Amino acid sequence: MEYVIELENVKKKYKLYKNQKERLLDLILPKSYGEEFYALKGVDFKAQAGDTIGFVGINGSGKSTLLNIVAGISPETSGSVIVRGQTALISVATGFKESLTGRENLEMKCLMLGFSKQEIDAMEEEIIEFSELNRFIDQPMKNYSSGMKSRLGFAISVMVDPDILIIDEALSVGDATFTKKCLDKIKEFQQKGKTIIFVSHSNYQIKQFCNKVVWLEYGKVKAYGPTVETMKAYEEFIAEFNKLSKEEKKAYQEKHKFNN
Numbered sequence: 001m002e003y004v005i006e007l008e009n010v011k012k013k014y015k016l017y018k019n020q021k022e023r024l025l026d027l028i029l030p031k032s033y034g035e036e037f038y039a040l041k042g043v044d045f046k047a048q049a050g051d052t053i054g055f056v057g058i059n060g061s062g063k064s065t066l067l068n069i070v071a072g073i074s075p076e077t078s079g080s081v082i083v084r085g086q087t088a089l090i091s092v093a094t095g096f097k098e099s100l101t102g103r104e105n106l107e108m109k110c111l112m113l114g115f116s117k118q119e120i121d122a123m124e125e126e127i128i129e130f131s132e133l134n135r136f137i138d139q140p141m142k143n144y145s146s147g148m149k150s151r152l153g154f155a156i157s158v159m160v161d162p163d164i165l166i167i168d169e170a171l172s173v174g175d176a177t178f179t180k181k182c183l184d185k186i187k188e189f190q191q192k193g194k195t196i197i198f199v200s201h202s203n204y205q206i207k208q209f210c211n212k213v214v215w216l217e218y219g220k221v222k223a224y225g226p227t228v229e230t231m232k233a234y235e236e237f238i239a240e241f242n243k244l245s246k247e248e249k250k251a252y253q254e255k256h257k258f259n260n
């Protein structure tokens with residue numbers, strides 16, 4: 001069986017600085033400033049064509065970091081990453097230039113994905129229609145709400161028809177009607193046998209759409225398996241975690257975050 005995504009012992013190192021001065025000094029005298037920590041501490045993970053895989057885990061567990069690596073947006077520090085097929089990442093935060101209009105961003109993103117000017121011209125109206133941005137498409141994106149950015153991001157990503165669709169929390173900022181439209185599109189992708197990887201803080205959405213779930217905890221895979229059993233274990237953990245006091249949660253985070 002050939003896998004479309006294969007990650008082996010993937011690590012991602014970041015540096016934490018006490019302040020902006022330290023960050024600047026580290027540029028001049030590398031290795032002298034900042035505290036290193038691993039947001040991913042050796043992740044193994046494989047996906048087959050047709051899988052819809054949900055990523056869960058408390059804040060800071062490394063979900064977005066992992067998705068950005070699979071999407072090729074951010075490099076891994078070490079380990080092996082194999083991705084077979086074209087990816088498209090939908091995230092509220094991804095790659096729009098605020099000073100450009102929605103239409104200019106659309107064209108730029110499609111060019112970066114390798115489409116020709118003629119292909120973009122042929123897709124453009126359909127993307128704008130899906131986004132429901134209407135005449136706002138010619139406004140600078142700095143005037144967009146996060147929901148509007150997410151709409152455009154989602155519209156581009158689904159209309160370019162990637163082999164692997166990567167969704168980072170982008171469904172939580174739209175209104176209910178748009179979210180429904182996106183979820184219908186996700187179902188259509190599933191029927192076509194495409195691969196979807198999916199970060200959501202909505203356990204309901206994860207259970208509804210995913211056949212497998214990866215539970216990340218501070219950069220490590222705590223569990224990876226069928227949705228029902230993995231979500232059961234995760235929800236039990238969350239119920240216990242929520243009983244902790246603020247101080248206990250902080251201590252838990254400190255213990256796991258910096259422990260490689």
Ligand SMILES: Nc1ncnc2c1ncn2[C@@H]1O[C@H](COP(=O)(O)OP(=O)(O)OP(=O)(O)O)[C@@H](O)[C@H]1O
Pocket residue numbers: 014015016039057058059060061062063064065066
């Ligand atoms: N550019 C960066 N520089 C330094 N640290 C970073 C950077 N990006 C992420 N981190 C840290 O890496 C860890 C993992 O972050 P990440 O955003 O991947 O987590 P997450 O599971 O997606 O969290 P959330 O559920 O809050 O979105 C966090 O501790 C975060 O603060």
